Amino acid sequence: MIIIGAGPAGLSAAIYGVRKKLKTLVLCQHLGGQAAEAHAVENYPGIPGISGAELSEKITAHAKKLGAEIKEGITIKRIAPTGDIFEIQADKDTFQGRAIILATGKKYRQLEIPGAAEFESKGISYCTTCDAPLFSGKTVAVIGAGDAGQDAAWQLTKYAAKIYLLNKYAELRGAHAQLHEHLSDNEKVEICANSEPVEIKGGKFVKGLVYKCGDDTKEIAVDGIFVEIGAVPASELARDLVKFNKKDEIVIDPKTNMTSRTGIFAAGDVTDTPQKQMIVAAGEGAKAALGAAEYLKSLQNTDQY
Amino acid sequence: MIKVYSTPTCPYCVTLKKFLKEKGFEFEDIDVSADQTELQEMIDKSGQMGVPVINIDGQIIVGFNREKIVELLNIKE
Numbered sequence: 001m002i003i004i005g006a007g008p009a010g011l012s013a014a015i016y017g018v019r020k021k022l023k024t025l026v027l028c029q030h031l032g033g034q035a036a037e038a039h040a041v042e043n044y045p046g047i048p049g050i051s052g053a054e055l056s057e058k059i060t061a062h063a064k065k066l067g068a069e070i071k072e073g074i075t076i077k078r079i080a081p082t083g084d085i086f087e088i089q090a091d092k093d094t095f096q097g098r099a100i101i102l103a104t105g106k107k108y109r110q111l112e113i114p115g116a117a118e119f120e121s122k123g124i125s126y127c128t129t130c131d132a133p134l135f136s137g138k139t140v141a142v143i144g145a146g147d148a149g150q151d152a153a154w155q156l157t158k159y160a161a162k163i164y165l166l167n168k169y170a171e172l173r174g175a176h177a178q179l180h181e182h183l184s185d186n187e188k189v190e191i192c193a194n195s196e197p198v199e200i201k202g203g204k205f206v207k208g209l210v211y212k213c214g215d216d217t218k219e220i221a222v223d224g225i226f227v228e229i230g231a232v233p234a235s236e237l238a239r240d241l242v243k244f245n246k247k248d249e250i251v252i253d254p255k256t257n258m259t260s261r262t263g264i265f266a267a268g269d270v271t272d273t274p275q276k277q278m279i280v281a282a283g284e285g286a287k288a289a290l291g292a293a294e295y296l297k298s299l300q301n302t303d304q305y
Numbered sequence: 306m307i308k309v310y311s312t313p314t315c316p317y318c319v320t321l322k323k324f325l326k327e328k329g330f331e332f333e334d335i336d337v338s339a340d341q342t343e344l345q346e347m348i349d350k351s352g353q354m355g356v357p358v359i360n361i362d363g364q365i366i367v368g369f370n371r372e373k374i375v376e377l378l379n380i381k382e
Contacts, residue, residue: 030369036316053316073371091372121353121367130315130356133338159338205354224354 007033009268115200123206
């Protein structure tokens with residue numbers, strides 16, 4: 001089986017595939033996937049508290065120890081079906097397999113206001129875990145006040161001198177009531193309710209942010225902007241191959257993880273499984289691998305991918 | 306000469322450094338969250354603020370661009 005994506009779903013699928021004594025290949029861009037960027041994971045059963053990066057490393061080490069073949073830095077251009085074989089075309093190589101597991105997860109929703117493209121990496125960051133430490137003593141804004149935005153603001157209180165948290169709603173929503181309190185009480189944090197970003201300004205790097213607050217337009221001087229406005233499924237590869245739901249997620253049979261196309265399976269955040277959590281992704285990866293194993297057995301062709 | 310600019314919490318920085326160690330390359334490991342001068346040097350040399358940044362004999366690469374790094378370091382894979 002060929003697994004595309006090496007986050008918890010993909011690597012869990014690899015563990016199960018290898019243990020079923022099936023030829024298993026994982027193709028990915030970065031080991032660990034989005035999960036590796038999580039600042040703190042406290043709900044993975046068996047592990048009370050760990051960083052996303054460390055947990056991803058453990059899962060990767062487990063898959064490697066069992067002998068999973070993993071190729072990193074692979075960008076896939078196309079998946080082309082020919083009969084009951086799928087040809088996966090990457091930049092430099094082509095791979096063939098009878099069972100594919102799509103475990104590509106999600107990618108960040110990009111900010112689309114004037115200045116967002118111009119200043120990407122020049123003061124705008126989509127990875128708070130990576131870049132928060134670079135803004136010690138500085139003034140920053142977090143755009144997006146859902147769970148991820150709140151967590152970003154919280155991480156930044158360790159470093160930044162002042163944090164504006166832009167919330168498009170009137171009040172803080174999300175799963176962590178305690179965090180709402182911590183943020184409201186923290187002197188460094190200014191929560192801008194009913195606010196939406198309008199423009200990012202700067203010279204060589206970000207200098208300011210213009211936003212609308214109700215009917216007013218305001219401008220603040222900031223050194224950095226962290227964007228946490230949600231994520232979209234990384235499902236374009238399968239665009240013409242399988243059925244999607246309205247959210248661009250891949251629809252799967254919950255029992256086998258097979259998609260609408262025989263031989264293509266999917267697992268994790270890229271699917272219509274509503275819970276986007278590491279433990280769910282790991283469970284779904286295992287199911288997908290077992291589903292793919294059953295399928296390959298039915299083809300009686302277990303000496304190919 | 307290899308110099309890596311990184312922050313302690315950045316997962317791509319970790320995988321990059323692990324990769325270099327696995328392939329047997331020695332490098333200067335700079336934590337830019339702890340050193341403003343080095344941070345400024347990184348920003349000046351790379352024209353941007355993201356980590357990791359790797360300087361291989363004067364060539365600057367932003368992010369863990371595996372392909373380019375393999376090419377520059379002549380790694381046989």
